[in-house]
Amino acid sequence: MNLYKGKAPVLGKGCYVEDSAVIKGDITLGDDSSIWPLVAARGDVNFIRIGARTNIQDGTVLHVTRKSNHNPDGYPLLIGDDVTVGHKCMLHGCILGNRILVGMGAIVMDGAIIEDDVFLGAGALVPPGKKLESGHLYVGSPVTQSRPLRQEEIDFLRQSALNYVELKDDYLSQS
Ligand SMILES: CC(C)(COP(=O)(O)OP(=O)(O)OC[C@H]1O[C@@H](n2cnc3c(N)ncnc32)[C@H](O)[C@@H]1OP(=O)(O)O)[C@@H](O)C(=O)NCCC(=O)NCCS
Numbered sequence: 001m002n003l004y005k006g007k008a009p010v011l012g013k014g015c016y017v018e019d020s021a022v023i024k025g026d027i028t029l030g031d032d033s034s035i036w037p038l039v040a041a042r043g044d045v046n047f048i049r050i051g052a053r054t055n056i057q058d059g060t061v062l063h064v065t066r067k068s069n070h071n072p073d074g075y076p077l078l079i080g081d082d083v084t085v086g087h088k089c090m091l092h093g094c095i096l097g098n099r100i101l102v103g104m105g106a107i108v109m110d111g112a113i114i115e116d117d118v119f120l121g122a123g124a125l126v127p128p129g130k131k132l133e134s135g136h137l138y139v140g141s142p143v144t145q146s147r148p149l150r151q152e153e154i155d156f157l158r159q160s161a162l163n164y165v166e167l168k169d170d171y172l173s174q175s
Pocket residue numbers: 057085086087102103104119120121122123124137139140
């Protein structure tokens with residue numbers, strides 16, 4: 001059912017995918033990552049790679065852009081380790097590093113790059129090809145750099161991912 005052109009999602013150890021989520025095609029999930037209710041992730045015209053201990057929260061959409069003459073690789077979607085993607089986000093053909101928090105309802109478009117240790121405010125829009133620098137808070141539509149992150153916020157990026165590892169373990173133990 002989750003197969004597309006012979007490819008089905010490959011899950012690492014200890015992953016949790018809630019029953020109502022739809023994940024199809026060429027997708028990999030690193031160990032201890034979690035996919036929450038009503039997520040739609042389609043690795044069909046390109047691939048999706050998600051690292052370890054990353055959580056994709058309720059109602060988020062993950063998709064990619066196909067290869068073409070003017071863009072031979074298209075835009076796959078790459079998400080690193082210890083990333084928190086809040087509720088109802090749209091991540092499309094972009095690259096996210098490690099220890100990032102994507103605030104609720106944020107949109108990240110093709111070719112955008114978010115470096116490690118970035119906090120993206122709720123409702124932010126990251127336009128195509130924009131690069132967000134490590135260690136900063138970004139807010140707004142389109143996003144602008146708001147300020148450097150405080151140490152406690154940098155620490156929280158990893159903690160948020162660990163909280164979700166704990167939560168998915170709880171869900172797994174009840175299923
Ligand atoms: C951006 C955020 C981190 C707050 O940052 P902050 O620097 O502490 O900001 P403050 O609350 O002090 O507000 C500063 C200004 O930014 C504005 N602001 C706050 N959040 C904003 C957002 N997401 N987008 C745009 N502006 C925002 C405030 O209204 C305020 O504006 P003002 O100075 O004109 O009054 C927070 O509001 C946010 O968006 N967190 C994301 C939470 C989330 O989605 N988590 C995932 C859930 S699982």
